[in-house]
Amino acid sequence: MSSPRRRIETDVMKLLMSDYEVTLVNDNMQEFYVRFHGPEDTPFAGGVWKVHVELPDQYPYKSPSIGFMNKIFHPNIDELSGSVCLDVINQTWSPMFDMINIFEVFLPQLLRYPNPTDPLNGEAAALLMREPQAYENKVKEYVNRFATKEAADAANESSSEDEVSSVDSYSDEEEGPDMEL
């Protein structure tokens, strides 16, 4: 099974050229983090998220997996795992899509137009439908608490803590790989 090797390189280069901050994992083009900024004119504005991207060996025939590392309050993003529920990066993925589509169109669109009828975060969905103002406040609160530049930098594999401050002190089997023997 061959995959267009150059596509992976081209896509990562395109991300870098479009001024995205990309951190490669293990110098491997197939796994990296992208710093993602909340779109303007939305309650997510000003937020910074570290988004984990993993390109499968069969990329772009298969879609990449996308996950938010630091917390975000959004109906279609799982609060604990950061998994994103978005048809275009799952069932209706096309091999003609690329990273730029994801970071410049799909994700900003998802934040701008959440779909509360198909939620991964039930609380966020319910709040958005019943009390839009409270939803907006909670989104902003999360942005202030969890989506600062520092929080995005500090976010690691286990972002399930309630408090940002506990990220550093928290340590158990979920600690980052650098702490393992």
Next chain:
Amino acid sequence: MIYFTGGRNLIGDLPLKVRHLPPVKLIFSMPSNYPIEESLQFELECCWMRWDWIRRLEKRLLKIWEEERDVVCLLQYISIEFYNIGQTTLKTLMRTYDQQANNQDFVNDHFTCGICLEEKRGDKCYRLNLCQHVFCQVCLREYFMMLIREGFVIQVKCPDPGCKSQNKLTKEEITEIVGNEMSQRYTELLEKQKLETDPLVTYCPRKVCQAPVRKESAVEKLCVCTKCTFAFCWFCQRTWHGVGVPCAINNLRKVVQEYMAADEATKSMLELRYGTKNIEKLVRDAQEEMETDKWMKSNTQKCPQCETAIEKSMGCNHMLCTRCETHFCYLCGNWIDPEEPYSHFNNPKSSCNQRLFDGANVDEFVADDFIFV
């Protein structure tokens, strides 16, 4: 009506639609011993036919005389036969030439494949019939092979997300792209998925056969395999036991239950009656089946259309069957209208009202929850 496309030997580059062509001139002389011994001396002149077409046409005309010798064939030349040539041969010739020229243009052209983003010569590319979208052969093959290998055959269509033609590719195209073996698997999977969504289809219980068998009527329980002619019962999947005889499977279940609950004495009696090995196997199978059933019941929901057991890994309870694309509810297993999928969860009369995301985060919760619904 003839369409000229591509401007190779023709006027400009614009397609040209013509109803009339300049005439074909037949310049002839009749030798004195015509038509008995010599043929008509003739030559064709035509400004729009290629020289090899003209030669071919001349040969055909000559053949008429050779076949019929003593018949006066001039009239035939200018009427019947030429009419035929104009209607069929010429049309074929033109179409063939047009296709050849188009293919040649395609092969010599360069295309940027929208998948690997590499520019490749036409001979390394493939143009999809229906939508005319072009991709490189490697990408189309690898992408389609991945989809077929993983069973996503309904996704095998033009990879362009903006493509309006949502139609399936023809079998010939698929074979050309992924080869015979994969194309066969594609067809098999597609047919299998079609059969699986058919509630009146089962599979021949003979392990060596396993051909799909369609039940003739909804009430009849006798099935006869169309491939190996094995007659079996629809319900118990065993050799046909006649209409009046109850299905053996109930009996076996009872035996197994009886055996499992029995004391040592009864056990050995049952072993004597049914054979130790048989009993052992039955018990083993029954336990396995129970375990599987238990797991399936608590971890999956059946698609109401094709009955494929679907395990939800995450997300809400609005499910889309990966096999037949049927929309259904993960809680109650009922079909959901794809036009209004969420009305099922917003209807106060529905048992799933306001439960769209019940158990979305905690797996165990989902499992326990829907068993008792």
